[in-house]
Amino acid sequence: MKFLDQAKVFIKSGDGGNGCVAFLREKFVPLGGPSGGDGGRGGDVVVECVDGLNTLIDFRYRQHFKAERGHHGMGKDRTGSRGADAVLRVPVGTQILDDDRETLLVDMTEPGQRVVLARGGDGGFGNSHFKTSTNQAPRRAHPGYPGEERWVWLRLKLIADVGLVGLPNAGKSTFLAAVTRARPKVADYPFTTLHPHLGVALIDDDEMVIADIPGLIEGAHEGAGLGDRFLGHLERCGALLHLVDGSGEDVAGAYRTVRRELESYGAGLENKAEIVALNKVDALSPELRVERLAELAGASGGEVLEVSGASGEGVRVVLRRLYALVRDSRIAAEATPTSQEYVP
Numbered sequence: 001m002k003f004l005d006q007a008k009v010f011i012k013s014g015d016g017g018n019g020c021v022a023f024l025r026e027k028f029v030p031l032g033g034p035s036g037g038d039g040g041r042g043g044d045v046v047v048e049c050v051d052g053l054n055t056l057i058d059f060r061y062r063q064h065f066k067a068e069r070g071h072h073g074m075g076k077d078r079t080g081s082r083g084a085d086a087v088l089r090v091p092v093g094t095q096i097l098d099d100d101r102e103t104l105l106v107d108m109t110e111p112g113q114r115v116v117l118a119r120g121g122d123g124g125f126g127n128s129h130f131k132t133s134t135n136q137a138p139r140r141a142h143p144g145y146p147g148e149e150r151w152v153w154l155r156l157k158l159i160a161d162v163g164l165v166g167l168p169n170a171g172k173s174t175f176l177a178a179v180t181r182a183r184p185k186v187a188d189y190p191f192t193t194l195h196p197h198l199g200v201a202l203i204d205d206d207e208m209v210i211a212d213i214p215g216l217i218e219g220a221h222e223g224a225g226l227g228d229r230f231l232g233h234l235e236r237c238g239a240l241l242h243l244v245d246g247s248g249e250d251v252a253g254a255y256r257t258v259r260r261e262l263e264s265y266g267a268g269l270e271n272k273a274e275i276v277a278l279n280k281v282d283a284l285s286p287e288l289r290v291e292r293l294a295e296l297a298g299a300s301g302g303e304v305l306e307v308s309g310a311s312g313e314g315v316r317v318v319l320r321r322l323y324a325l326v327r328d329s330r331i332a333a334e335a336t337p338t339s340q341e342y343v344p
Helices: 172-179 229-234 251-265 286-300 315-335
Strands: 006-012 023-026 029-034 045-050 064-066 086-091 094-097 104-108 114-118 149-156 162-165 197-203 206-212 239-245 274-279 304-306
Touching (some): 006 086, 006 114, 064 086, 104 114, 162 172, 162 229, 172 197, 172 315, 197 315, 206 315, 239 315, 251 286, 274 286, 274 315, 286 304, 304 315
Parallel strands (some): 006 064, 162 206, 162 239, 239 274, 274 304
Antiparallel strands (some): 045 114, 197 206
8 A cells, every 4th residue: 555644635515405495285284384394404524533544545536525415405394304424534643734734623643533624504494484473474495504615634644652763774674674563675775765664563561653764864854855744753753763874984973964854843853752773783893883882972962772673683672762761751641631622
């Protein structure tokens, strides 16, 4: 299945059905009078959060969602039936944005969550609604009220516990394959990862979801390389694992480059808990390993772990450190009150 994390769609709720002008004329019913029923209410446009999806690819082939119009009223005081709803099924972590791509309408974070994006129009009154003692034969009825319509953006932000960041070819995909059952593409050239991958790591009978995003290069926030559009998938992560290629010539410069891009992107990524690890240490001599560790520690200003996704060295240590940060973030998230749902 192809990965797609952004889509623009048009939504329109159903118009209300028209009211009916009718008079009851039946044998043995001498006092018939007006009998026009009301129109039915138009269908709503509903967004539903479902399990089993991790992409918005379905919205590439269908961009218009229109609910059914309410049925018109009929004689014998019969009210028209309600129009059918139009349902958009989206993966967990999808945000609904207004057409300006900045105003957040609703954040779909729980499976089974349902939110009405556009309410259907009310049905019009039939002529039986207007009968009075002084107006016993009204010949007026109201048309149905129009529904709502608008363009909205769908943006998927994967829900993961840990996000992997680093320059291209830093070994992020190899690390993900080593600790989870995910099988991302691994090759000896940059930008082998073109879209995010998810994997589940097991730690002491608990699970931890890890997200691997395409590598960043200098100027990514200005569109260089693959840009920084995939950084949105890290906004929900509880911790970041910053992998630096130990076989590179300038490990300190590589660390600073990625940190500058995180700060330029904003959205709180620069303040997330981070573990820095020197990767591919199996390819370094003992003397060079000590030298690179010292350079990276000086640039990051903190502890640097040693890891090798290819040989498995230091993998368990890194996972346990990450799990401690993830556990703290989960406790903090449970204590944070949830926001109110969107009401159109």
